[in-house]
Amino acid sequence: MNKIWKQYAKERYQRVFGILALWGFLNFYLFFLCDADFYVWDLIYLNLLLGSVAVCVLVCDFFRYRRLQKCLVGEECKEQELEKLMGMQIYRAWKQEEEQQKKELLQQKKYLEDLSDYIARWSHEAKLPLAALKLMNGRNENEELRKEMESSIARLESLMHTVLMGSKLERPEHDVKFERILLEEVIKESIQNQAFFLIRNHFELDIQVKDIWIYSDRRWMVYLLDQLIGNAVKYKKENPKIVFWAEEKEPGQVRFGIQDFGIGIPKEELPYVFQKGYVGKNLRKGNYYSTGMGLYFVEKIGKLLHIKISLSSEEGQGCCVTLDFQNLSEYFLTETDR
Known part of the structure; x- marks a missing residue:
């Protein structure tokens, strides 16, 4: 598109230059070559006439440019009007560039689909050796080694799930199903997914959510909570605890919060925590280090x-993530359900 605008601007500059060249030539010819037979007032009158014509041309050009801008940013325009505004040569170049961009977008979409399908197949195939590892580890007589293996296997399962859902986020348009779901059930399902890490780290869970319904996609909501609970585990302190609370502000409008009491986030880092790959200074002690993807996925x-x-x-006091759900009942409920 930049190339098209440059070509369009070049044509406009050429037109302005042509007008100025014509004005300069007429003045030179009439003033210096015909001065004996030409009156000064006639020359002034001619300059005023040429100036008026030039102003009219430039004003028309400006409005034409504004109209072209509106057409290109989305306002409905007929193909014939676009061709007239751009000129045949520029219009053809613009159509060729547009077709090329469409081809590139289709190629990129196909690449993402192929990559997502490959990741899905790989994730499912990798479950078999992990299941075998679990069975073999169950016969491990070394208790300390068995616990370490259990932790590594659970971590691998969590990472595989993250890879799978992360790939689906790149093309989620056919993977979202909104429905009326009970918030408490979603919380318990996510807790079940993270049970190994919660039990191992002796987390206290306080679920202050009863009989609250939301409209959302169950699977994506569970995955979102998986990320938040996972973060609470990574950045825990002694006597770790997570509190889940919810309130219905208005019919259909729900505010849901997840409060942990871990090491917290420094105030200066808060504006950046949802950025892709951002890692703050508070890295978990041990073998695990933050990838900066959890909260990025949450926001997405x-x-x-x-x-x-x-x-x-607040640093040293933990984090509270708040989710505000919109009232979508008008879109998903029938009259008998309201």
């Missing part, structure tokens, strides 16, 4: 599910 899923997500934290 929030946009996918139309959830407003906010995070507050």
